[in-house]
């Protein structure tokens with residue numbers, strides 16, 4: 001049995017699907033604060049919170065868990081600045097409960113959902129894993145803390161881990177069964193599509209005076225199904241005795257906010273009204289990741305690299321979404 005903590009969320013649900021399609025049995029553990037039970041179409045769902053150590057213990061007793069994927073975290077950067085307590089308690093303290101349950105029940109493998117936000121404002125592009133990690137907000141700090149804790153748990157208790165530092169997860173299941181749905185929604189692509197669908201008045205472009213090719217921010221959008229594939233490979237890598245490590249998952253392709261909007265116009269065939277607004281505090285001009293390490297260690301290469309395909313799948317989901 002594979003435990004998928006946070007498997008009712010956007011990224012976790014795509015890994016849960018892929019695990020089941022690949023023949024694994026899964027147990028999704030989710031408190032459904034931000035996750036959707038409708039997204040858990042495969043495996044078993046146990047509703048619970050990582051703060052509940054008794055429940056965690058019961059789960060590890062009841063099911064024979066061989067590996068853990070951990071996605072359960074709060075991920076609103078702005079909120080993390082305003083309410084760091086919420087972020088450190090949930091993302092750090094509650095993860096400790098999970099790791100301690102693993103130690104107690106002798107579960108040896110964990111694939112951890114980390115982020116490029118641990119790099120802060122990097123000095124050179126594309127970002128490689130040896131870039132200094134200097135997060136600029138509590139969300140990024142909380143993920144970096146877990147990376148460090150995992151290194152210590154590896155040495156002391158023999159927990160084998162792989163930290164996957166995602167760039168901008170985007171798109172949806174190509175079969176349209178699951179997709180992205182946040183409440184509140186703050187991410188660029190779902191908001192652009194909402195504007196295309198007429199569900200929002202417009203899309204606000206946060207800053208058009210950045211030192212980039214068209215003045216808007218550049219991000220590395222990576223298809224969520226490509227992320228899912230990398231997770232499965234990371235688990236196999238650990239099970240085969242691979243050394244505990246961390247790696248970037250990105251496309252090494254950058255797209256600007258204006259490029260995303262233009263592509264969305266083509267894909268949807270709709271007009272998308274744009275409003276130019278102020279920069280969003282804490283947004284670096286450009287974040288593009290090198291995933292050479294993932295390619296070398298996991299044999300992973302993104303298959304849905306193109307922003308067109310990402311938007312096609314996201315639009316297909318948006319038009320038919322169940323949650």
Ligand code: UDP
Pocket residue numbers: 168186187188189191203204205206207217218219257280283
């Ligand atoms: N962005 C924007 N308007 C929005 C939401 C996002 O211009 O309504 C920009 C944001 O400044 C960033 C990019 O789109 O440069 C991606 O933002 P998102 O919140 O999707 O992901 P992040 O990069 O913050 O993880």
